[in-house]
Amino acid sequence: MITSAELQALxxxxxxxxxxxxxxGFAAAFTxxxxxxxxxxxxxxxxxxIRSMLDEHFLRDATDYHWKFFDAVCDGDHGYAWSLSRFVSTVPEFAGRPVLIDGMSRFRLRGGLIAEYWESVNGGIAMAQLGVAPARMEKVFRKWGGWLEARPEVRRYLGL
Known part of the structure; x- marks a missing residue:
């Protein structure tokens, strides 16, 4: 069980x-x-x-990365926090374009560490900042919609 202040420090x-x-160090925040x-x-x-996600995906695709969580709240086993992050894309077709993201994250906690992390971000804003073509955005949004609908908790919510 951790407090809101301990979650913010983590x-x-x-x-x-x-x-x-x-x-x-990034992965050390997780079980x-x-x-x-x-x-x-x-x-x-x-x-x-988790290390691979940072090393082989995100750090490959971005530079000048800044990420800050605000207003962390925690009941001991679950936490939530708002975040802002910004970076500059290094993906060749979008290289040099800055992105600013506003998000909410939720955490399932165990032993003072993060056992599960979810983020809710309006990726459409990021894609618009990058200049992604509308048809490509639609394809991505449909994929994300499929991920949402496939989650067990969403299926339970829908009575499926």
């Missing part, structure tokens, strides 16, 4: 590691069996998977 350490490219549900790169499990 998130501050996690984002400092992400900003500096320290994937081991060994944690799952990170990233809205762009999908699910990544365990320390190795």
């Amino acid at each position: 998130l501050d350490a996690m984002t400092a590691a992400a900003e500096s490219g320290d994937s081991a 060994g069996d944690a799952v990170y549900h990233d809205y762009i790169y999908g699910d990544h499990a365990g320390h190795a998977g």
